[in-house]
Amino acid sequence: MSATAALDAYRRHAKRRRDAPDHALPSSKQPVMTTATAHSSASASASSSGAGASSSSIYAPPRSFHFFVRATDSKTIAIHAAWDDTVAAVLAHLADCGYGRDLRLLYAGRQLAPEDTIASLALPPDSTLHLAARLRSTPHPKAWQLASHIASTATAATAEAVSTAAYYLDELVNQYIACADPESVETRRDRRALGDTHSTENHTAEYLDIFLQSGAAIALVRLYLSNSSFLRSYAERAIRCFLTTEPAPLPPTVMPETVPVLFEFCRLLSLTAGNKDSLYKSCRHTLGSMLGSPLSHRASSKSPNKVIEQVLPFAREIAETVLYGLASESMMVPKTDLEELSNFFKVLRLQVRLWMPDGPMAKNLYSRECKRGWVWELHELSMNLLKRADECLKRLEMDLSSLSSDSRGVIETQPLWSNRLHILAILTELDFISAIYEDVAHNLRFVLLAHKAPLNALVRCSKRNENLHWLVKHKDLLCFEARRNLVLMLFSEGKDDYGELHEMLIDRSHLLDESFEYITQARPSELHSGLFMEFKNEEATGPGVLREWFCMVCQALFSPQQVLFLPCPNDQRRFYLNGTSAVDPLHLKYFIFSGRVIGLALMHKVQVGIVLDRTLFLHLAGRSITLEDIAAADPFTYASCKRILEMGAADIDDLTLTFSRDVHTLGSRRTIELCPGGQDIPVNISNREHYIDLLIKNIFVDSISDQLASFAKGFSDILVNPKLQKVFFGCLDLEDFDRMLGGSNNNINLKDWRSHTQYNGYKEKDRCINWFWKAVESMSIEQQRRLLFFWTSVKYLPSDGFGGLGSKLYIYKQLESADHLPSSHTCFYRLCLPPYPSFRVMQSQLQKITQEHVSCSFGTW
Structure with missing residues (x-):
């Protein structure tokens, strides 16, 4: 079966999809054509005419005319009538089929007169008329006229005599889309012409439904199936108006309403051209995009x-x-x-x-x-x-x-x-x-x-x-x-272009104050691009300086002098929120700043050497805090609660505890009830577990809720989507977070260090290189960290050691005299080492750069 014949078969058997009956109109001048006869006649015509034959040769036998009627119940009825049958005869036939007596037939937005004959109407072949009750006119005559014009133009074009009008089919379709757009110039002009300048009604869905009811979609697909490459191209351009984004995308008001049109094109093209056809694939792809778009609400209706x-x-x-x-x-x-x-x-x-x-x-x-x-x-x-x-x-x-x-x-x-x-x-x-x-x-x-x-x-x-x-x-x-x-992946990927980075120029003597201003005053979107860091009166810039800034700011933020965080008693590297931070009137803003800095450090993959306590981690993850979770942050409360759980009933009664706790702040004492009326509720053996749960919640959540909320907000500001904070911490265990933020706190592995170091100007077995590693081996752990920091701006290695840095380290031969100290390019992990004449000189010069006040801010870009 040819593609055109397949499309004809699709139309003839539309009732399978729409429950549409096929009717032959009785006429006194022409024998009644039965349903079987109608189908046979059309099929024979299609077979003899070929894929490129015109519609008139298929559907217009000499003495009859074939058309469709869209009924009030949305069913489509196929009608065969004689040329001299009247509209009244058609209506009478439809009434006999059960559609009622008070009916009107519409075509192209106008009501047909009952006395008109089929011949006088000059309808295009395969036309679609519309049945309406108690309706004298359509509210969208322009849409009907334009849609019918598109359908008739596509139908009239043939391979033998290419219609000039077919060349402009895409322009007609674009014009129709513009009319369907309530915000378009054409629509506003039409409203002004009607004196309706305040209407906000959106008739887009009705306009696109008219496009389908008029048969325009079917006519365009039939034209696309033509043997003529010119006709195919005209039809394809017109159909692609519903798919393309060039020269301009579909209007936002029209785009989601195109789903029914795309469904129709997909069905027709799949049946006729096949699912390998490129236009069909494009229609299907666009249909999927529209259905998957949040703008599309047609399907959900x-x-x-x-x-x-x-x-x-x-x-x-x-x-x-x-x-x-x-x-x-x-x-x-x-x-x-x-x-x-x-x-x-x-x-x-x-x-x-x-x-x-x-x-x-x-x-x-x-x-x-x-x-x-x-x-x-x-x-x-x-x-x-x-x-x-x-x-x-x-x-x-x-x-x-x-x-x-x-x-x-x-x-x-x-x-x-x-x-x-x-x-x-x-x-x-x-x-x-x-x-x-x-x-x-x-x-x-x-x-x-x-x-x-x-x-x-x-x-x-x-x-x-x-x-x-x-x-x-x-x-x-x-x-x-x-x-x-x-x-x-929950952080922004950042930008490579320095012009788009959030730039900071910091005075080292005012490190924390100026950093606070730069970070807190920035919009979250500005920080997502990444940071560009430079210290005043210093030439060095780049990633190495940024790593140094992160380490220094975190060291200052988590210092006890700032009263924001407190170190855990048994692990000075682990911190929790200080409940008395309110002594600083800016403490909540500083907690936002702290959360942003931690998020930015993770985003830039910088290990800053500090880690968060389990109670703070669990709060950020949206999980509850249990007794075992407070062991590091508050070992005294932990031990007291454990003893209560181990006591007998008499011992607990002797404690005379109630559901309250005393808080001492700045020399004053106050009592906080753990639940309503808590001061009057004694703790006993049956309710002690509930008491401990409320006590932990009050100490580690309720009493510092403002600080927790501020820190969490600062952290979520750095995520691409702030709502994903719980997803972020849900992916990790506390140990994972420690490794990402704090890095390794273990001793530096000298063998790993050497294996990840390469040389330029030196060879691995050169005397100077042997002296260098011998001097490093003799250093204390802290001196080794300072040397590494001077060399790379990395003080705490990733958990997987030097292999986690993402780059080798390099020692370059520097042609300077022995009285020159080594220098570094921290961005490139490059140490520039002069050829010192002896081990003693080598060791002395390296000792100088591992002093705390020298190892910082001594590198170059």
């Missing part, structure tokens, strides 16, 4: 079952394409196919949620015998995708196992591996579906558990993707590097 049944064929089609790609040798899937799969699946998920809002369905609800076929079909489609993803992960695991242990960490940065991230995207879609089907969630977990190695490799080399938050549920399967990459 229908019943969920109807939308699912409409969308599922397209989801099935693109899923089959994705399955084919995953099964290939390369396992590659084009990005556009992934986008389509995501968009169509998103619509299906949303509609299923409307249909079934109460959580995953148990397996016994989606068998083959399910009354709603789509329930079973969507489930099978999801399971096929999961099975194919499992096969791909097995292949990736074999690739990883074939590598040596030294090269496994490198493979994840190679383009070939990065190009397999679409497998993670498939798993993400399946996680969304797992909220619908109980066994999909179970099987997905099993697949991830069976392939932890490739899963971690995929996550470690992933780029920014907000859809990966679902992996928080499976963080126990992820290594530290994978979890770290997940949370780093």
Whole structure:
């Protein structure tokens, strides 16, 4: 069957889709043409005329005319009438079919007179008339006229005599779209002409429905199926007006309303041109984008079952394409196919949620015998995708196992591996579906558990993707590097252009005050671009100076002199919020500043050597604090509570405790009730656990709620989306956060240091180099840190040592005399070392630069 004949068959059998009956009009001058005769006649004409034949040769036998009537119940009726039949005869026939007596027929926005004959109307072949009751005119005559003009222009064009008007079909469609836009110049001009300058009504959906009812979409597709390349190009340009963004995108008011038009184009093109056709693929891709867009609300206005049944064929089609790609040798899937799969699946998920809002369905609800076929079909489609993803992960695991242990960490940065991230995207879609089907969630977990190695490799080399938050549920399967990459993706990637960075010029003598002004006065969006740091009266700039600034600011912020934070008694590197910080009137602003600085340090991947107490970490993560969590921050309260839990009833009664606590602030004492009437409620053996819970909550949450809220706000300001703060901390354990923020507090491994150092001008076995490492080995731990800080602006190494710096360290030979001290380029991890004449001189010069006041601010860019 030719493409045109297929389209004709689609029209003839429209009743399968619309429940539309096919009618032949009785006439005294022409025998009644039965339904079977009408179809046979049209088919024969189509067969003899070929794909490029005109519509008149298909549908207009010498003595009859074929047209459609759109009834008041939205059904489409096919009518065969003689040329000399009147409009009144057609209406009478429709009345006999049960559509009532008080009817009107409309065409192109005007009411047809009952005495007019079919011939006198000069209707284009295959026209669509509209049946209306008690209606004398349409509210949108211009839309009907323009849509009918588009349909008739497309229908009249033939391969033998190319219509000049067909060349302007795209302009006509763009004009129609402009008329549908309530904000367009044309619409405003029409309102002024009618004297309606204040109307805000949006008739876009009605206009686009008129475009479909007029048969314009069908006429354009028929023209696209022509054998003439010129006609095809004219039709394609016109159809693409609903798809293209050039020279201008569709108006925002029109874009979401195009979904029904896109559905119609997709159905027609799929039936006739086939799903390999490029125009069909473009229409399907745009349809998926529109359905997946938050602007689109057309789908949600229908019943969920109807939308699912409409969308599922397209989801099935693109899923089959994705399955084919995953099964290939390369396992590659084009990005556009992934986008389509995501968009169509998103619509299906949303509609299923409307249909079934109460959580995953148990397996016994989606068998083959399910009354709603789509329930079973969507489930099978999801399971096929999961099975194919499992096969791909097995292949990736074999690739990883074939590598040596030294090269496994490198493979994840190679383009070939990065190009397999679409497998993670498939798993993400399946996680969304797992909220619908109980066994999909179970099987997905099993697949991830069976392939932890490739899963971690995929996550470690992933780029920014907000859809990966679902992996928080499976963080126990992820290594530290994978979890770290997940949370780093919640920060902005920053900018490489210095002109877009937030610039700071800081006086070292006013480090904290000026840094506070620069950071707190900036809008969060300005900080997302990254920081450019420079100290006054110093030439050095770049990442090395920025690392130095972070370390110095954090050292000042967490100093006890600032009364913002207190160190844990047994771990001076770990800090919690100071409940008496209110002595500083600016303390809440400084907590916002502190939260921003911590977030920025993480964003810039700088280890500042301090870590947060578990109670503060748990609060930021939105988790409750238990007795065991306070052991480091308040060992006295911890020990007291433990003793209460171990006491007998009589011993507890002897304590005479109540549900209250005394607080001493600046020499004054006050009593705080842990619950209403707490002073009058004694603590006993039956309520002691509740008392301890309230006591911990009051000390570590309620009494410092303002400080906690300010610190949390400052931190969330640095995230791309402040609402993702709980996701950020949900991905991590406290130990993970310690490694990211504090770095390693262990002794520096000299062997690791040497293995990550390269030389320029020197050789590894040169005498000066041996003296250098011998001098470093003789230093104290603190001196080694100061040397490293002077060299790189890194005082605390990443948890994985020098390998985590992302670059080798370098020692350059500096042709200076022995009385010159070494210098450094901290941005490039470069130490410039003069060729000292003896070990004693080498050791002496290195000792000088490891003094605390020298190791800072001595590097150059």
